[in-house]
Amino acid sequence: MEKNKNPGLTREKQKRTSRREVLRGIAGGITGTAMAGSAFAAADTGSTKIDKTHGYLPPDVPSWSKSLGPGVVTHPYGQPSKFEADVVRRNVDWLTADRIASVSFTPIADIKGIITPSGLVFERHHAGIPDINPDHHRLMIHGLVERPLVLSMSDLMRLPSVSKIHFLECAANGGMEWRGAQMDRAQFTHGMMACCEWTGVMLSTLLQETGAASTATWLLAEGADGAKMSRSIPMAKAMDDAMIVFAQNGEALRPEQGYPLRLLTPGWEGNTSIKWLRRLELGDQPWHHREETSKYTDLMADGQAREFTFVQECNSLITTPCPENPLRAKGKYQIEGLAWSGRGKIKHVDVSVDGGVNWREAKLAGPVFNKAWTRFSLDYDWDGSPALLQSRSMDDTGYVQPTYEQLKQVRGTNSIYHKNAIHTWQLLATGDVVNVQLA
Amino acid sequence: MFSSPKIVTVVIQSFFYLTCSFVHQAIAADSIATPTGYYGVGNVPSATEIAGWNIDVSPDGKGLPPGQGTVETGEMIYDEKCSLCHGSFGEGVDGFPVLAGGEGSLTDTRPIRTVGSYWRYTSTLWDYVNRTMPFNEPESLNVNEVYALVAYVLYLNDLVDDEFTLNEQNLTHIRLPNELNFISDPRPDVANARCMNNCKNSEEVVIASSVVASVTEEKPLEVTSPEMPVVGQDTYDRYCALCHKSGLGGAPIVGREDDWIDRLPSGIVKMTQNAIDGFSGSSGIMPAKGGFVSLTETEVGNAVKYMMSRRH
Numbered sequence: 001m002e003k004n005k006n007p008g009l010t011r012e013k014q015k016r017t018s019r020r021e022v023l024r025g026i027a028g029g030i031t032g033t034a035m036a037g038s039a040f041a042a043a044d045t046g047s048t049k050i051d052k053t054h055g056y057l058p059p060d061v062p063s064w065s066k067s068l069g070p071g072v073v074t075h076p077y078g079q080p081s082k083f084e085a086d087v088v089r090r091n092v093d094w095l096t097a098d099r100i101a102s103v104s105f106t107p108i109a110d111i112k113g114i115i116t117p118s119g120l121v122f123e124r125h126h127a128g129i130p131d132i133n134p135d136h137h138r139l140m141i142h143g144l145v146e147r148p149l150v151l152s153m154s155d156l157m158r159l160p161s162v163s164k165i166h167f168l169e170c171a172a173n174g175g176m177e178w179r180g181a182q183m184d185r186a187q188f189t190h191g192m193m194a195c196c197e198w199t200g201v202m203l204s205t206l207l208q209e210t211g212a213a214s215t216a217t218w219l220l221a222e223g224a225d226g227a228k229m230s231r232s233i234p235m236a237k238a239m240d241d242a243m244i245v246f247a248q249n250g251e252a253l254r255p256e257q258g259y260p261l262r263l264l265t266p267g268w269e270g271n272t273s274i275k276w277l278r279r280l281e282l283g284d285q286p287w288h289h290r291e292e293t294s295k296y297t298d299l300m301a302d303g304q305a306r307e308f309t310f311v312q313e314c315n316s317l318i319t320t321p322c323p324e325n326p327l328r329a330k331g332k333y334q335i336e337g338l339a340w341s342g343r344g345k346i347k348h349v350d351v352s353v354d355g356g357v358n359w360r361e362a363k364l365a366g367p368v369f370n371k372a373w374t375r376f377s378l379d380y381d382w383d384g385s386p387a388l389l390q391s392r393s394m395d396d397t398g399y400v401q402p403t404y405e406q407l408k409q410v411r412g413t414n415s416i417y418h419k420n421a422i423h424t425w426q427l428l429a430t431g432d433v434v435n436v437q438l439a
Numbered sequence: 440m441f442s443s444p445k446i447v448t449v450v451i452q453s454f455f456y457l458t459c460s461f462v463h464q465a466i467a468a469d470s471i472a473t474p475t476g477y478y479g480v481g482n483v484p485s486a487t488e489i490a491g492w493n494i495d496v497s498p499d500g501k502g503l504p505p506g507q508g509t510v511e512t513g514e515m516i517y518d519e520k521c522s523l524c525h526g527s528f529g530e531g532v533d534g535f536p537v538l539a540g541g542e543g544s545l546t547d548t549r550p551i552r553t554v555g556s557y558w559r560y561t562s563t564l565w566d567y568v569n570r571t572m573p574f575n576e577p578e579s580l581n582v583n584e585v586y587a588l589v590a591y592v593l594y595l596n597d598l599v600d601d602e603f604t605l606n607e608q609n610l611t612h613i614r615l616p617n618e619l620n621f622i623s624d625p626r627p628d629v630a631n632a633r634c635m636n637n638c639k640n641s642e643e644v645v646i647a648s649s650v651v652a653s654v655t656e657e658k659p660l661e662v663t664s665p666e667m668p669v670v671g672q673d674t675y676d677r678y679c680a681l682c683h684k685s686g687l688g689g690a691p692i693v694g695r696e697d698d699w700i701d702r703l704p705s706g707i708v709k710m711t712q713n714a715i716d717g718f719s720g721s722s723g724i725m726p727a728k729g730g731f732v733s734l735t736e737t738e739v740g741n742a743v744k745y746m747m748s749r750r751h
């Protein structure tokens with residue numbers, strides 16, 4: 001078995017790194033069945049016997065090219081290749097008391113575009129996942145409205161709907177890093193987020209249908225889960241870009257994401273996008289419920305706490321290289337990653353390989369949508385020497401992603417939420433990558 | 440009293456988004472102004488229907504139903520239904536929330552955020568207990584029980600005396616110590632510059648903390664591995680682990696063989712039946728199906744088998 005080069009990673013991840021090494025070896029032109037065969041035997045840590053007489057690299061022809069595979073609807077609902085089995089959500093047991101009121105993390109280092117597959121979207125539940133029959137689900141709108149309404153799912157489907165691509169990020173994403181580098185990989189430093197296409201009805205459409213009193217300044221959104229998860233939302237957001245969402249990435253919402261109906265407040269902390277949405281009540285003051293007092297308030301160093309801190313500010317992360325995606329040979333690479341802002345579009349992303357002394361502007365590699373993940377990419381010729389990699393994004397309001405030093409100076413280290421500091425990966429001479437924080 | 444929401448929007452937006460002129464354009468692009476009731480979908484709910492779901496309580500007491508409860512009654516309910524997670528004195532058990540204490544700790548390195556030290560309004564406590572407590576049986580308490588429990592938690596925080604009776608009239612008179620310590624969101628609160636070259640001296644680039652060197656060694660990560668699903672495991676993870684991982688309510692802990700030895704002689708059939716019907720003994724309480732009535736008997740049975748298979 002391969003020696004554990006990166007003590008921060010589990011054996012499972014080591015195995016996977018080995019597999020990738022092999023894949024890179026193939027791409028790099030390693031030929032010969034004996035070599036490839038032994039590499040795969042190493043990757044499988046001896047658990048699978050590789051028959052060396054049946055090679056699959058040129059000039060040999062692999063078995064799958066000389067046989068039939070399973071037919072259509074072998075999997076009526078398709079699954080990823082079994083070789084991608086380690087691209088999954090994970091949780092960190094010590095973070096929460098149990099898994100019912102807990103969080104899991106998107107494998108952000110493995111996301112290859114701006115859309116997160118529905119089954120990989122991070123989860124945050126406060127009373128577990130309710131099992132809701134959509135025929136038995138209703139959305140009630142009442143309070144300071146002209147005409148209260150109860151809507152079934154089929155009622156909602158009759159209204160004009162829109163599709164939009166937006167990120168969704170937990171307020172606590174990266175919150176374990178305030179006092180110093182703590183988590184060993186990108187999945188855990190930045191994985192409390194995802195970006196999807198969302199389809200639903202603009203909340204403004206629904207509130208026009210009910211009519212709103214001139215005195216209505218806030219609305220309470222409430223879920224149908226055991227937590228009756230509730231948040232107060234300013235009417236301005238409700239009438240701006242909030243959506244009542246029933247579909248995600250082209251299919252019905254997943255149960256973990258609020259099936260059959262959720263609120264989406266683009267660019268705002270994820271908990272305000274109430275899942276399993278059952279009720280909207282219009283009022284003239286915020287409700288100050290538990291999830292906007294005890295939790296999701298930001299404690300400052302002086303003991304004061306900020307409340308109703310909704311926006312997820314401009315942020316970015318390098319996903320190649322990162323602890324999950326080490327480099328294995330000198331040469332040319334692309335430094336790649338994701339940038340996002342809850343205030344608008346990404347304007348620039350700059351990358352430093354010397355810990356922030358000098359920066360180069362990266363290319364925005366793909367569509368640039370409002371309040372959505374934006375990919376970036378930069379040529380990098382790695383000479384094998386250690387480096388300190390950072391990315392720094394700027395959005396179209398002119399806001400530049402801050403340093404840890406700047407954030408801590410203003411907020412201290414107890415605020416838990418809304419940490420959007422420039423992140424540093426230490427690239428070692430071995431090609432392994434370690435999570436570090438600079439002084 | 441009522442007017443078009445379009446006009447409301449403009450007024451509110453100018454209040455919240457003084458500097459963001461794009462907001463109004465976003466509305467125009469995404470939805471066409473339509474008169475109230477234009478689509479005619481859905482039904483108007485009756486007062487009774489609204490009352491069934493309208494459970495929220497505001498800081499001014501709006502939404503509080505008539506009722507009352509004493510600290511003494513609250514203590515009895517608390518000991519039975521709350522102390523397993525929150526501890527006998529609100530100190531919190533195994534990572535479940537601490538309810539009392541922590542006064543003066545908000546500027547400490549490790550602040551303790553409790554009802555007494557951190558929460559803003561008493562109404563929040565009533566709303567939350569009524570909305571979702573106890574954790575494994577949300578909305579199972581009656582109104583007077585909620586008043587009693589809230590009274591007891593206030594007592595644990597030295598905010599009322601042990602003779603106190605809480606009701607819908609006096610609840611809003613109890614002010615929490617930290618009420619005035621909340622401020623609105625001032626962000627953006629930092630202004631970084633987009634410097635490109637020689638932004639600092641390279642001598643200033645010093646690693647202050649590293650995952651390998653520091654915290655992970657002290658507290659190793661336990662990562663969930665994507666194993667093949669095992670029959671009963673899903674049910675266990677979702678419904679049973681809350682108690683059978685922590686020992687809540689005297690539950691035998693999975694992986695701790697001593698907890699299971701005395702139970703083995705009764706056999707798996709009897710144990711499964713107890714799990715389905717509920718069971719109360721000297722060692723603890725097993726609610727019928729763990730309180731999750733939607734579980735089938737097969738699901739419960741498989742979960743029991745799973746737990747038995749993992750008792751070592």
